[in-house]
């Protein structure tokens with residue numbers, strides 16, 4: 257658990273972060289989102305005391321971070337940044353082993369953990385002996401993450417972790433990360449200015465502007481119940497796309513019409529837990545025949561639905577918000 261209570265950071269008489277409060281529960285992925293200079297990185301760095309807050313209280317797992325030495329605090333907090341922060345004269349294996357060595361793990365335990373992690377992160381074992389300068393951007397970022405995860409810290413701070421990667425690598429690595437069971441158990445605070453990334457990864461999003469919090473909430477809350485004009489305007493450009501990314505068939509379930517199955521030649525069995533955008537993708541015509549989704553699992557009634565039906569259900573859902 258990470259909790260900020262009325263936290264302010266002043267640089268040169270100017271507040272970079274201005275009286276912000278939020279609590280991140282265990283296991284949550286909490287996103288700090290906003291344009292350049294709004295105070296996201298400063299907020300993140302105050303949590304592991306790379307920057308000291310000017311005012312306010314920060315609790316990590318219920319304990320005031322000022323009541324323990326920064327080095328001890330940081331053992332429980334992994335930290336991944338955008339830039340390649342690997343030591344250039346250490347091999348990949350040596351870079352990942354930095355924290356285990358500090359914790360005096362024996363060689364066998366360290367090696368077993370490193371091998372497990374590189375496998376999970378889809379890194380070739382052949383890379384363990386090479387130096388960071390020989391890695392691609394995507395490989396370097398996977399090694400950065402392995403280094404942050406190696407001692408299994410319960411909290412992970414990530415500052416634009418995919419920022420230095422090209423769009424395709426970025427999207428692929430993001431999807432891999434989202435599926436890592438290592439990450440699912442962690443409390444994550446992540447900084448991004450990429451709206452799509454925020455909605456794809458965040459269980460809650462904190463939108464900031466000029467050092468202040470404009471709104472904190474679940475992705476759907478920000479889209480359907482914006483707290484003010486700033487929040488509404490911030491998402492207006494990609495609003496529809498974000499809605500389809502965020503909403504699942506279960507969310508619009510009462511508005512989904514059950515179509516007669518006999519008229520359709522293509523069928524696809526899907527779970528009601530898929531997003532509207534995934535469902536729309538699956539209803540694309542194949543061989544000039546529309547595909548019907550047969551939504552079925554044990555938690556809902558079975559329905560047969562079409563792409564048009566999903567669009568209709570979305571507009572009804574929107575009207576009811």
Ligand SMILES: Nc1ncnc2c1ncn2[C@@H]1O[C@H](COP(=O)(O)OP(=O)(O)OP(=O)(O)O)[C@@H](O)[C@H]1O
Pocket residue numbers: 267268272290291292293294295296297298299449
């Ligand atoms: N060490 C520092 N000394 C003085 N001013 C600073 C310092 N660090 C940050 N600032 C200022 O604080 C404000 C917030 O910076 P911060 O890096 O937290 O923003 P950000 O939202 O993370 O931006 P970006 O997305 O560009 O990284 C900016 O105006 C920045 O210039």
